[in-house]
Amino acid sequence: MIETIFIKDVTETSASEGAAADDGATSDIKDEIKLMNEMVWEVISTRHSAELGQLKAKFLEFKYTSGTLCVTAAGNSNESEQQLRRLRSFIEKFNNKEYEEILVEPSDVVSAWCDEIENTLMCECCMYVPGQKKVVTYCNTYEDCLKVKHLLLVKSGRIKASGMNKSRRKNSSKQTLNMKSEEGTKSEKNADVNEKNNETNVEHRLLWGKDKEYLKCFKTNENLKVYICQASILNLDVDCIVSASNQNLSHGGGIAAVIAKAAGVALTREGDEFIKRYGSIPVGNVCTTTAGELPYRYVIHAIGPTWSDYRPHTEELIKRCETDLYNALYNSFVEAERRGAKSVAFPAISSNIFGVPEDLCVYLYSKTIFDYNRKSVGLSNSLSEIHFVDKNVTILQQVCKVFEAVPLSGRIAEYDRSKLTKPIETLEIVKARQNESHIKCTPLNNLKLAEEDTFTWKVDARNVQYYKISETLHVYVYQGNILKLRVDCIVNAANDTLQHGGGVAYAIAKAAGRSLTEEGDKYIKKYGNIPIGQTCVTTAGNLPYHCVIHAAGPRWSDYYPHAIADVKKCADDLYNAVYNSFLQAEKRKQRSIALPAISSAIFGVPEELCVQQYVKATVNYGRQLKEGSHALSEIHFIDIKQDIVKKIQEAFQIIVVEMRQYPHDTKMFAKSRPKVYRKN
Known part of the structure; x- marks a missing residue:
């Protein structure tokens, strides 16, 4: 972080050197110290001007320019190096901090706010710069900077305070729970009544309006209270x-x-x-932000x-999946505990929208609470x-x-995963019907391509099926690795920020190397996020393709509550992402393109809905092709998952039959209403 360069000023002749040595003269030492950013110098030169002076x-020379502090020390070597070490240590203390800028309206009270925040946190952490209309926060960690920022926004009135009226209830609860039997059985009964009344009061505070339908309270042997209630988490x-x-x-x-x-x-x-x-x-981890206008200290994500x-x-x-959900819950409890x-x-x-079965979730919610209760015994700061x-x-x-059902000090039995386990099916090549000769579903070992075809099968291509959509457009659907093909371009199932x-x-970004990522970052910086359903094109980097087309597919959770209108919007966005990928390839005169199962995996869109839009976009693209154009001649759908590959193959088989029966039906996909993907 701190770079130091030592330069000795010596004379050119050995005679001069000897004379300087005889006179006891010493050479000067120059040093260049790199500061992390301009805010470091602002803090040092303003808040610590006396020590800096x-x-x-x-030093003979002491000059700061553009993030670099240049100094020249005089005297003998030991003294100079000692002064430099002191300076470097002083600068490094501030270089190692985290810095944030907060724009504020100029006011005399801003400086007082900063003083109040430092008194509250009992440390030096923020500084008002009136000339630049900003407050600089500098703390040991980024989270501490966010805490200072939150306090400043509260004082400025930009967000509401998140203080909790907890102390009164905690004190009364503690007095009730710590009541000892000093007056025999009568006192014990009174304590029980008081605790019951206290829990009743808690019920009135927990449940709001019509939510007052369901509430249970459990207390473990280690005095951890667990409330299970139907309520709004906002109040x-x-x-x-x-x-x-x-x-x-x-x-x-x-x-x-x-x-x-x-x-907010x-x-x-x-x-x-x-x-x-x-x-x-990463899945299973947590992070913490301000609670904004909510009446809490913070929100754990x-x-x-x-x-x-x-x-x-x-x-x-x-x-x-169990481990990831367990970690997400347990880390939330630990994070809350860590923050007091x-x-x-x-x-x-x-x-809910993440789709993990309810019984598995119930098991993990309960197990995590019991485990936390057992592991936090004896800790003064536990929940x-x-x-x-x-x-x-x-x-x-x-x-x-x-x-x-479970003793409150006991353990929960392991979850039976067998009821959720699905056997991996072995897919078979579906043979084409003899009376439908134009539907060609050919096994890998019998597939023959013309010499001019750009596609070459690799060893890992399995369950290959081929469909002729039009005279010029051919579709291949198979299981394999999209990085091991010989096509002109591939499609990346990207998000809107690349x-x-x-x-x-x-996988694509890692294989392509840094050039693809850097080009994508430049695109986002210049044009902003990619609208869902749209595409952008970057270099293929280390991959053997002409380019990579990044299609911003929809994410299922963004269309909650998945009503008919929501599902239709999701379907349209996915259709546009696929269709626009074809147009991008055609615009660049590419003849073959390979697509993964966009939006079907981590984006969570139901496979049936995905398959419908893949086929719809492909068929509609094939209908508008003109002979002699620079349009695509090959479209490859490839994925490593067998189940989605099989569904795409089955959908293409059905649609090709319908195309033969209704060759002029251009509204084939408008006959059925979208399916509603939600629970009753």
């Missing part, structure tokens, strides 16, 4: 809440969208800053698993209350049954 007096008397978030903190649907909307822009802004700084959050990411749901994959909270509320993470809150009374009742955090996008 003392150090400056020891609880707890220190903090947990949000069921995704890896990018986009809050597109479900409880995450509800919390983000109620909290402050929560979303902090989440965006966190992702920009540290990247996507738990990244729960999405069920579709663990296909084909073998026992090993289900166990991995005594009570936390969490919703039904991963059970005293855990609230499981949801609108779905069914899942609440299931959790209650587990707590009622982050390539997982799935096939990660």
Whole structure:
């Protein structure tokens, strides 16, 4: 972080050297110290000008320009190096801090706000720069900077204070729970009555309006209280809440969208800053932001698993899903504990739009609470209350049954994964009917291509099937690796920010190398995020293709609550993503293109809906082709998952038969209404 260059000023002749040595003269030492950013110098030169002046007096030259401090030390070598070490140590103390700028309206009270914040946190952490209309925060960690920022926004009135009225209830609860039997049986009965009345008061505070239909309270032998209630998570008397978030903190649907909307822009802004700084959050981990306008100290964002990411749901994959959900919950409790909270509320993470089966979620919710209770025994800072809150009374009742059936100091039996495990099916090549000669479903070993064809089969291409959509357009559907093909271009199943955090996008970006990622970053910086359903094109980098087309497919969670209109919008966006990929390839005079199963895996769109749009886009593209144009001649659908490949193959077989029966029907896909993908 600090670069030092030593330059000795010596004379050119040895005679002069000898004379200088005889006179006892010493050479000067020059040093260049790199500062992390301009804010480092602003803080040092403003808040520590006196100390800096003392150090400056020891040097012949002391000049700061463009992030570099240039100094020249005189005297003998030992003295000079000692002064330089002191200066470097002083600068490095500030270089190692995290810095943030907060724009503020010029006012005399801003400086007083900074003083109040430093008194509250009992450390030097912020400085008002009136000339630039900003406050500079500098702390040991980025999270501490966010805390200072939150306090400043509260004082400025830009967000509401998140203080909790917890102390009165905690004190009264503590007095009730700590009552000892000093007056015999009568006192014990009075204590029980008081505790029961206290829990009744808690009930009135927990449940709001019509939500007062369901509430259960359990208390473990270690005095951990567990409340299971049907209520709004936005209006609880707890220190903090947990949000069921995704890896990018986009809050597109479900409880995450509800919390983000109620909290206001402050929560979303902090989440965006966190992702920009540290990247996507791994599944099972958590991060913390301000609670914004919500009456909590902060919101913990738990990244729960999405069920579709663990296909084909073998026992090993289900166990991995269990681990990820368990970690998301347990890390939420530990994070709340670490931040000094005594009570936390969490919703039904991963059970709704993330698709994890309810019984598996119930098992993990209960197991995590019991494990935390057992492992936190004897810790003074452990949680005293855990609230499981949801609108779905069914899942609440299931959790209650587990707590009622299991001794409160005991363990929960292992979950039976066999009822969710699906055997991996072996796909067979479907033979074409003899009376439908134009439907060619050819096994790999019998497939012959013309010499001019650009496609070459690799060893890992399995279950290959071929369909002739028109005289000039041929479609291949098979299982394999999209990185091992010989086609002109490939499509990347990208998100709107081109982050390539997982799935096939990660594999393509990793194989292509840095040039693809850098070009994508430049595109986003210049034009902004890619609208869902649209595409952009970058170099293929190290991959053997002319280009990579990045298609921004829809994410299923962004279309909650999945009503007919929502499903139709999702279908249209996916159709546009596929169709626009074809047009991009045609625009660049590409003859062959390969696509993965866009939006079907980590994006969570139901496979049936995906397959319908793949086929629809392909057939409609084939209908508008003109002979002699620079249009595509080959479209390859390839994926590593057998189940999605089989569904695409079956859909193409059906549609080709219909095309033969109704060759002039251009509205073939408009006959049926979209399916509603939600629970009753």
